[in-house]
Amino acid sequence: MRFDRLFPQTIFWRLAWLTAIALFISVAFAVSLFSYNRQQMIAAQVSEQVSEVLADLEGQLDDMSPAERDEWLAINHRPYAPHLVSMGTAEAPPSAAPRSQQTRAIAEALRQRLVGVGEVREEREPKRQLWVKVSMLGQPWWLVIPLGRFKSDPFWTLGASVVVFALAALAVAALSAWRLNQPLRDLRVAANQLGRGERPRALPETGPLEVRDLSASFNRMLADLETNERERNVMLAGISHDLRTPLARLKLGIEMMRDDSLRAGMDEDVEDIERILGQFVDFVRGMGTEEAVEGDPAELARGVVARYARMGQQIELHLSDDLPLLRLRPLALRRALVNLIDNALRYGAAPWSLTVQREADKLCFVVRDHGPGIPEAQQQEARKPFHRLDTARRADGGSGLGLAIVDRIALSHGGELCLCNASDGGLSATLAVPLETE
The missing domain is CATH 3.30.450 (Beta-Lactamase)
Structure with a gap:
């Protein structure tokens, strides 16, 4: 022990x-x-x-x-x-008396x-x-x-004095501990928000010297992160603009080609480049400045499935009857579901399905395919950025960022991404978010 x-x-x-x-x-x-x-x-x-x-x-x-x-x-x-x-008197007490x-x-x-x-x-x-x-x-x-005249003082006076003194001292100690612990609780909440990709407010620099220094260091880190994010967004916008322009010219040149055997392969290469560039942008951008709003997860799932139906892809949709309204980041969550379905379409096999159901205090979005799945030993590695599972997936233009983006979006909602192989074949990817998502 x-x-x-x-x-x-x-x-x-x-x-x-x-x-x-x-x-x-x-x-x-x-x-x-x-x-x-x-x-x-x-x-x-x-x-x-x-x-x-x-x-x-x-x-x-x-x-x-x-x-x-x-x-x-x-x-x-x-x-x-x-x-x-x-x-010689017999009145004397015995010598062995205690x-x-x-x-x-x-x-x-x-x-x-x-x-x-x-x-x-x-x-x-x-x-x-x-x-x-x-x-x-x-x-x-x-x-x-x-010795009767040497009686002790009443015990209750001493006991009452000790109790009053102890309670007063404990009250002062509890108040001091609470005042010391309050800035640390604020720091913990802010660190959790930062870990979920949110932007916490600057901490008040109060309390003992060590706590003030800690809060000041955290505030400086927040300022540095905001500066880095602004610079990253500027760089990202420049890269996206500079690359999409030549890609558009390439697509125009491909359409003007007369050799159909080369045109199909080049079209596929350009689409892969655009998809990889889009995943880079999504991964680096993260949640951006999107705020959580109250929405209907059923409507969100219907919209995602309808998008694939317009492209000719049939995705089965299963919705529970007791789906509640909750606060979500709809654009980020839609991006996560699209990534999961794209992975299922690219690496799995039909039939494909999207299930939205309530489990205890969580809302679960489950994307299911019937492909080869992912070996259990590699499921944790599959979440890492730029990690490719070549033994279980075909290398066909992916960037290895799809699951990493979904995992980051799940964490931003206070949830998690779970991967498991179904007993009858295929992969089941579950994006679970708590019902009290802020």
Whole structure:
């Protein structure tokens, strides 16, 4: 098991957990330090009280005879008040009785403050008292000190203080983490838009210095990409214009040729050049500036099929009954479907079909042919630009950009292109887009 999976994956929750752990450690240390200081303070007070009681008792008993001492001790033997008890009494708690941490601290303070202090025992029932073995007037005694006056403060006050402090600190930490995470979320959204071919807005350069630098770098990258795109479009327009003009002259010259055997081959070569040039333009142009609009995918599919019907190509159309309206880029999506059908016509075999159906939260455009298909091991490679599958496709003027263009259009809609070989032969190409496409 990987331990990193036990930790939160987002910056917000990681900062929140780290703050909570640091707060727990600091509060535990503060409470421990408070408890230790309180124990030491009580121990010092008790040792001072014992010292004063011993001095007072010794002053009173110093001039008395043994009989007078016994009589005085019997008279002043008041329960739960400081008093002396002879060593042979059966009232003393057993020596093996457990002692609390506070009792051990008091015993240590007594040994440091007074000379002649021996064993210290603790009596808890019926009332908490401290039995200290002392030496006074040449003989050992038990000095009994009640500890009832050293009660702890109510626990709820300390607990309430800790809870209020913890909640306040966590609230401040959560607010700081949220403010730090907000620019990063904006950056993630903008990066996803850029990856889909969209043009995100410039990020606000706010927050900590590192986040501001990151946003500024992303904005500079956006500006550079826009500049490169403008230059690319200018170059593309020039190439398209400069090439189409001589191609038109070539087509005119071919029509004037008298040798029919050469004319057919040259016409085919010119058409291949125009098709390859068109695919280059489509691939480099990408989505252009087309905005997503609400449209009917059924009408889009009917228009594509009708185009091929006018050219004499029969494409079967299958439409589900529950097709919804959704936001699409119709020109880009039509270009993708045309590329898929062109590939099916060029490399597959009849019958050909276009199916539009709803599957869970996706809308699927499925182009089906009955040709040789694409080997499963090469289906991923077939999406790459300029990649030709010569072992499964005929090299007849294609550029290897058809599926790359479709894949790019699918990503721009937040969808995907799936290729699979049908069980009864042929290739099934599915362009799936989410129903919530923006």
